[in-house]
Amino acid sequence: MPIELSHDLKVKHSRDAQSRQDFISSLRGFILNDMAAGMRARFDDEVEPAFERQHGRAPKTQDEVHAAMRRDPYFKFYSSVRYNAQEMVWRSVIPGVQADLPELSSKVDQLSQTGGGSLTLDSSLAVPENVAGLDVHLMPGGYANVGHPGAGAVYDNGLAVFSAGFMGPDLNDIGLSMSNYVKHRFPDFTPERILDCGCTVGHNAAAWAQTYPDAEVHGVDVSASVLIYAHGRAQSLGLPVHYHQMDATDLTFPDNSFDVVFTSMFLHELSVKDIKRFFAQAHRVLRPGGLLINMELPPNRELKPYDQFYLDWDCYYNKEPYYRAFRDQNPEDLIQAGGFRSEDFIQFTVPQYSFTPVDAFNAAVNAPPSFDGDTGRLSASLSWFGFGGWKAKS
Amino acid sequence: MPDSSPNTDPLPVDAAGRRPAFFAPDGVDQILTMVLELATELWVLRERVFVIEAVAAEHGLPLKSGVESYALTDAQRAELAAMRAEMMNQLFRTLNQDHRPVGG
Numbered sequence: 001m002p003i004e005l006s007h008d009l010k011v012k013h014s015r016d017a018q019s020r021q022d023f024i025s026s027l028r029g030f031i032l033n034d035m036a037a038g039m040r041a042r043f044d045d046e047v048e049p050a051f052e053r054q055h056g057r058a059p060k061t062q063d064e065v066h067a068a069m070r071r072d073p074y075f076k077f078y079s080s081v082r083y084n085a086q087e088m089v090w091r092s093v094i095p096g097v098q099a100d101l102p103e104l105s106s107k108v109d110q111l112s113q114t115g116g117g118s119l120t121l122d123s124s125l126a127v128p129e130n131v132a133g134l135d136v137h138l139m140p141g142g143y144a145n146v147g148h149p150g151a152g153a154v155y156d157n158g159l160a161v162f163s164a165g166f167m168g169p170d171l172n173d174i175g176l177s178m179s180n181y182v183k184h185r186f187p188d189f190t191p192e193r194i195l196d197c198g199c200t201v202g203h204n205a206a207a208w209a210q211t212y213p214d215a216e217v218h219g220v221d222v223s224a225s226v227l228i229y230a231h232g233r234a235q236s237l238g239l240p241v242h243y244h245q246m247d248a249t250d251l252t253f254p255d256n257s258f259d260v261v262f263t264s265m266f267l268h269e270l271s272v273k274d275i276k277r278f279f280a281q282a283h284r285v286l287r288p289g290g291l292l293i294n295m296e297l298p299p300n301r302e303l304k305p306y307d308q309f310y311l312d313w314d315c316y317y318n319k320e321p322y323y324r325a326f327r328d329q330n331p332e333d334l335i336q337a338g339g340f341r342s343e344d345f346i347q348f349t350v351p352q353y354s355f356t357p358v359d360a361f362n363a364a365v366n367a368p369p370s371f372d373g374d375t376g377r378l379s380a381s382l383s384w385f386g387f388g389g390w391k392a393k394s
Numbered sequence: 395m396p397d398s399s400p401n402t403d404p405l406p407v408d409a410a411g412r413r414p415a416f417f418a419p420d421g422v423d424q425i426l427t428m429v430l431e432l433a434t435e436l437w438v439l440r441e442r443v444f445v446i447e448a449v450a451a452e453h454g455l456p457l458k459s460g461v462e463s464y465a466l467t468d469a470q471r472a473e474l475a476a477m478r479a480e481m482m483n484q485l486f487r488t489l490n491q492d493h494r495p496v497g498g
Contacts, residue, residue, distance in 0.1 A: 015445070016438045016442065019437060019438040019442065020435075020437075020438050022437075022441070023433070023434045023438070024434065027430070027434075080422075081430065084426060084430045085430070088430065088434065
């Protein structure tokens with residue numbers, strides 16, 4: 001079932017649209033659990049043995065798995081149904097957002113007058129091609145198409161359908177899981193200023209504000225549309241977050257001005273060159289002793305060829321062209337390119353904070369990272385992967 | 395178990411043997427889109443009927459039995475035809491990006 005958004009910007013969808021969203025969300029759950037399991041069994045029982053008969057060995061790379069699977073009817077059905085479901089996610093929410101747009105804009109205006117957060121737009125900012133020139137996630141019009149909150153609303157409402165409950169009741173489970181990892185793993189570290197880069201509608205920035213209520217939380221994105229929406233959304237939730245239209249690879253904040261720089265599901269939408277530029281910026285704006293923390297898909301080097309292939313589906317079929325190149329990198333090398341030291345590298349896997357008893361969460365936080373086919377994969381048994389590094393104190 | 399107990403094994407619903415393939419694979423992707431759109435709209439309708447019956451029952455209207463014996467008027471048939479045309483456009487959206495409405 002799609003989760004019910006709890007903030008005031010929630011769009012009132014028609015009865016039929018709600019039914020459509022229920023169906024599509026259930027379909028997504030079926031694809032990601034049942035069909036994914038069926039496709040895996042198909043690989044184990046048919047495709048891999050056939051590959052072994054032909055080559056005298058198992059597939060060694062995800063490209064070999066992909067090439068073999070592309071000929072298999074199960075993969076074709078899985079992919080076609082998943083692709084269609086992705087289109088249908090957006091189609092199920094766009095008419096409601098469209099009809100609600102005048103009211104939505106006035107609600108955002110009203111909410112902007114209240115609360116402790118702020119919004120700073122920069123109309124001179126050149127929106128980079130990876131956002132402006134691409135309908136990422138097949139979201140029609142992309143994330144930066146208009147000067148009103150429409151793209152933000154389509155994303156927020158669409159994510160509620162897309163996530164099929166996997167991202168928690170307020171779509172903020174990633175932010176909650178990452179911030180609570182920091183809070184429980186490093187109890188003496190008390191960040192005063194936190195920055196979320198590529199924050200879109202601010203669903204995870206808001207989670208950091210919840211976990212660290214005394215901290216000042218900032219979010220940046222290149223899209224004015226998602227930020228206008230994010231600002232209203234956070235105000236509505238009573239969480240004071242400061243949003244800025246800014247390019248994470250070219251931050252305008254002063255040196256040494258944040259204790260935490262955070263991203264979620266962000267790096268894999270950037271070229272490797274831009275990831276390195278961003279890490280250099282993160283290193284610059286962090287105070288000595290500050291922490292860079294990224295929630296991401298797990299690196300391919302930690303996964304078996306089939307699981308690499310499974311996760312990289314989005315790169316080939318969901319308009320996320322940089323996804324694979326990012327996952328082929330070694331995270332430890334990437335942060336060093338930004339100026340972090342190898343000995344200050346951290347990586348971890350944690351269960352979902354929203355659905356895990358606190359004792360089990362604490363145990364996982366202090367355990368070494370463990371990678372398997374459920375790491376970073378939306379499923380009933382998923383865990384999140386995170387990595388980053390401390391900025392040296394001297 | 396006595397010999398006289400009825401056999402309740404599930405009845406087969408598919409004929410044995412291979413099914414013939416009439417079409418080349420061309421167009422299967424579009425057909426899947428149609429199937430999924432259709433399945434979604436079927437669900438939307440089933441949910442609406444469920445809600446309608448529930449609301450009616452709460453107001454003392456025995457809709458389930460009333461629907462069985464209902465006869466459509468000509469005007470109602472025309473209204474339904476227009477609704478069907480709109481549904482067709484949705485269903486076959488992948489075949490023609492700049493389609494005109496059916497009958498338009």
